[in-house]
Amino acid sequence: MRVNHLFLAGLLALGVSTLSAQQAPATAKPAAPAAAAQTAKPSLEVSAPRDMDSVRFAIIGDSGTGDRREYEVGAQMTKAMEIFPFEFVIMLGDNIYGSERPQDFVKKFEKPYEGILTQKIPFYAALGNHDDPTQRFYKPFNMNGERFYTFKKGDARFFALDSNYMDQAQLKWLEEQLSRANDRWKVAFFHHPLYSSGARHGSEVDLRTRLEPLFVKYGVDIVFAGHEHFYERVVPQKGIYYFTQGGSAKLREGNIRTNSALTDKGFDVDNVFMVAELGKDSMQFQVVSRTGKRVDSGSLPLRPEPKQADDKSRSQ
Amino acid sequence: MVRTAVALLFSALCISLPAGRLVAAAAPIPQQAVNAHAQAMVDFKKRMDAYLELRRAITQKIPEVKETGDPTKIHEREVALGKALATARPNAKAGDIFGALSTYLLKSIEDDWNSRSPADQKAMLSELPKGLILKVNQPYPPNLALATAPPRLLAQLPMLPEELEYRLLSRRLLLRDRDANLIIDVLVGTEPSRTE
Numbered sequence: 397m398r399v400n401h402l403f404l405a406g407l408l409a410l411g412v413s414t415l416s417a418q419q420a421p422a423t424a425k426p427a428a429p430a431a432a433a434q435t436a437k438p439s440l441e442v443s444a445p446r447d448m449d450s451v452r453f454a455i456i457g458d459s460g461t462g463d464r465r466e467y468e469v470g471a472q473m474t475k476a477m478e479i480f481p482f483e484f485v486i487m488l489g490d491n492i493y494g495s496e497r498p499q500d501f502v503k504k505f506e507k508p509y510e511g512i513l514t515q516k517i518p519f520y521a522a523l524g525n526h527d528d529p530t531q532r533f534y535k536p537f538n539m540n541g542e543r544f545y546t547f548k549k550g551d552a553r554f555f556a557l558d559s560n561y562m563d564q565a566q567l568k569w570l571e572e573q574l575s576r577a578n579d580r581w582k583v584a585f586f587h588h589p590l591y592s593s594g595a596r597h598g599s600e601v602d603l604r605t606r607l608e609p610l611f612v613k614y615g616v617d618i619v620f621a622g623h624e625h626f627y628e629r630v631v632p633q634k635g636i637y638y639f640t641q642g643g644s645a646k647l648r649e650g651n652i653r654t655n656s657a658l659t660d661k662g663f664d665v666d667n668v669f670m671v672a673e674l675g676k677d678s679m680q681f682q683v684v685s686r687t688g689k690r691v692d693s694g695s696l697p698l699r700p701e702p703k704q705a706d707d708k709s710r711s712q
Numbered sequence: 713m714v715r716t717a718v719a720l721l722f723s724a725l726c727i728s729l730p731a732g733r734l735v736a737a738a739a740p741i742p743q744q745a746v747n748a749h750a751q752a753m754v755d756f757k758k759r760m761d762a763y764l765e766l767r768r769a770i771t772q773k774i775p776e777v778k779e780t781g782d783p784t785k786i787h788e789r790e791v792a793l794g795k796a797l798a799t800a801r802p803n804a805k806a807g808d809i810f811g812a813l814s815t816y817l818l819k820s821i822e823d824d825w826n827s828r829s830p831a832d833q834k835a836m837l838s839e840l841p842k843g844l845i846l847k848v849n850q851p852y853p854p855n856l857a858l859a860t861a862p863p864r865l866l867a868q869l870p871m872l873p874e875e876l877e878y879r880l881l882s883r884r885l886l887l888r889d890r891d892a893n894l895i896i897d898v899l900v901g902t903e904p905s906r907t908e
Contacts, residue, residue: 494855498784525839525857529890530790535781561877562863588860598835606863 441690442476442671446680450673451550451581452481456644457488457622458524462504465667466645468686473669474511476684480671484517484549485509486556488622488641489524489587491537496528505536520547522556524587524622529558546573552581552674559586559621562606570607574614580698581674582616589621589640591630593656596648597623611636617699618679626651626664627683629692635699637679643667663691752812753870759809763801763896764873767889770796776891794892798849801896806848809887809897817869817885817899824865836862840881851893852879852886 445452454473459466476482492504506513513519513536521537523529532539539545543558544566555573558566574582589597590604600623611619612634622642630638644667652662663683668691672681676698683692774796777789798804807814825833840859852858859881869878872887876896879886885899 496783496787496854498782498787501783525860528790528854528858528893530777530786530893533777533779533786534783535779539779541779560858560860561866563861563866563877564871565874596838598831601832602862602864606867 440472440475440479440684440688442479442682442684442688443693444479445481445673447673447675449550450675450680451552452483452671452673453549454482454485455488455585455620455639455641455670455672456485457587457620457640458490458625458642458646459487459508459644460490460492460504460526461645462493462500462508463645465647465686466504466508469644469667469669470508470511472684472686472688473509475688476669476671477512477515477517480673480682482517482671485512485519486554486585486620487519487521487537488585488620489522489559490526490622490642490646491521491524491531492528493526493646496531501534520554520556522586523558523560525560527560544569546577548579550674551579551676552583553577553579555582555584555616557584557586557607559588559600559603562603567606567610571610571614574610574616577614580676581618581679582614583618583620583674584611584616585620587621588623589628589638589642590619591633591638591658592621592624592640593628593630593653593658593662594624594626594640594648595651595653599658608634608636615699618696624648624651626662627668627670627692628652628659628663629661629694630658631660637696639670639681641668641670641683644669661692666691748812749816752816755811756809756813756870759811760873760876763809764875766800767797767875770800790891790893794851794889794894797889797892797894797896801849804848804896806898808848810885810899813870814899820865820868821880821885821899824862824868844881846881846884846886846895846898848895848898850895852888852895854893 454476456469456473459469492500494500509519518538519536521531521539523531523543529543531537532541532543539556543561544556546553546555548554555570557570588600588603590608591599610616616636618637618639620639620641622640624640624642625646625648626640626643628640630640632638643664647667648664650664652659652664663685667686668683670681670683672679678698679696681692681694681696682690685691770793774789774793777786780786810817828836839857844853844856859879861878861880865880866878872878875890877888877890879888886895887897888894889896
């Protein structure tokens with residue numbers, strides 16, 4: 397297990413006194429999550445960044461419903477920003493569900509995240525299977541008119557991919573970009589998870605056969621994906637940290653397969669958002685529910701280059 | 713007398729020449745053998761190029777949208793481009809662009825499908841949008857998810873320019889104009905998906 401890489405105590409030492417990752421409910425129980433949400437404490441369990449020089453960002457996925465849950469997560473993110481001043485937000489696809497009329501962009505994106513947008517915090521979107529590729533022209537998504545693109549923040553380089561259409565052109569582009577990136581952190585984000593314990597979708601094995609060899613070869617450190625409407629931190633695979641975070645508005649309650657060997661931590665009883673910071677030698681992360689509870693957190697060390705393929709690589 | 717001599721001479725020549733050479737000499741010069749698949753690829757590319765040429769002419773009047781914070785501009789451009797392209801190809805029908813390449817495409821799809829595990833097949837089917845009516849020159853239903861193109865299959869299919877994309881619905885292949893949201897061809901001969 398790579399759990400030994402998690403220094404959960406580190407965050408507790410920062411003054412977090414409420415809920416540790418280990419105490420949070422792991423997966424769905426028969427109890428109704430909505431009822432649980434209504435009775436939950438309204439406090440927001442977010443701790444301050446460890447290092448203000450770090451690269452700080454928030455992560456949302458499968459967010460564009462325009463329903464109450466999206467607005468509630470958005471409101472919590474706005475509050476969290478005061479404690480954990482993230483500099484930007486990455487979106488893991490399904491940014492706008494259903495119709496994509498102009499008013500839908502307001503209802504399903506601009507209004508729910510108004511508090512963040514008004515602070516001039518940029519969003520960087522990846523396309524999901526519910527997204528019209530013309531979203532790449534929507535300026536607030538910062539895609540520069542491209543289905544796949546890269547950007548740099550501090551010591552980190554981010555690669556936003558279009559996992560709906562992983563053609564040769566995109567793979568070629570990705571390899572070129574990865575090969576020339578010499579940043580401390582390499583972070584990829586896209587919609588479909590290469591590893592997942594979801595009962596509905598599961599791991600995208602076909603996509604994995606295309607992407608994983610490049611990620612391993614060029615030392616990608618962290619991969620974020622959505623698509624599955626829950627949160628899962630996967631046991632590191634071939635030296636890479638995988639997070640599935642597709643529950644920022646949609647929720648597929650109880651969908652994480654129990655006893656999955658892939659799961660290091662799962663949460664499928666409420667919607668969540670995530671904040672993370674990339675420091676010199678480690679990444680700190682916190683996952684916060686719609687009701688403000690922290691449901692997972694930890695510290696993941698930066699791996700030395702080149703990557704070692706000695707982790708468990710349990711394909712499911 | 714002379715005719716008899718000529719006939720005898722001809723017979724003698726026939727006997728002395730190898731059969732192959734005789735046939736070669738007698739038959740018209742054959743055309744060079746054509747690789748049917750290569751020809752189908754060439755024709756497919758020609759038809760695609762013709763479509764792109766038409767598209768380029770239309771985009772002179774409906775220019776590419778720039779990045780904008782106003783989604784109305786993006787939406788209006790997509791609709792206008794789709795309508796203009798459909799109007800410019802009023803008689804377009806399934807198979808017009810795929811043409812003879814359909815046989816190869818069908819086999820690629822079938823091979824890909826058969827190579828997948830039952831669980832993988834099930835997962836692919838579960839991804840499919842339901843209630844689709846697929847017609848050439850119609851927009852892809854804007855409220856429905858775009859079926860994800862399986863990467864392994866994509867690697868087998870001819871590469872497309874950035875303006876176009878394949879979408880696979882079960883074993884039904886679409887050719888879609890990405891920014892016009894227009895179905896410009898449907899592979900003929902594929903079985904309709906179970907969820908349709």
